[in-house]
Amino acid sequence: DSGVTQTPKHLITATGQRVTLRCSPRSGDLSVYWYQQSLDQGLQFLIHYYNGEERAKGNILERFSAQQFPDLHSELNLSSLELGDSALYFCASSGTGEETQYFGPGTRLLVL
């Protein structure tokens, strides 16, 4: 158990819908990273937050957005969902953004 929690574990929804994925980092960790893993892709970096502020952005679609709240939990919002958004979404946390990243169990999203 990494100490990082993600909810929900599984999510099934329809095209065009909007979903919110939630991540709670390890106690004391200030950084949260979001990743997407599709069947035909490796782990793709989406976005990184540090202590409530966006620090780096990767290949994140405009339909996706994220935020980190004062209690340091983070949410990834996916809207206007398409079939291709079906993937495993991981969050990871670390102490300063430069150290070891601890991954949560992931949220598996299926868009039908």
Added chain:
Amino acid sequence: ILNVEQSPQSLHVQEGDSTNFTCSFPSSNFYALHWYRWETAKSPEALFVMTLNGDEKKKGRISATLNTKEGYSYLYIKGSQPEDSATYLCAHLESYIPTFGRGTSLIVHP
């Protein structure tokens, strides 16, 4: 090298064999290199964080080296065991942006 590349893509070894894999990354703008172990149906688990050229890290039977000038890192497993079967990922960090390789899938046969 523009991307993070890992080789080989997959590897089958016998229990007790020693093995190694390679991670190649852009040598410019290096910040850090991470190694992860990813078992099926689980989450990636950090093995090493490497930041300095010439770094050597060791954890049990697993060790890693780093050459930032030429842009590669090696991961070694000594005396492979069936429980070492997993995908080994490396990630190159450039200014807080991690780029992952596709991984090396290791299967250790008893």
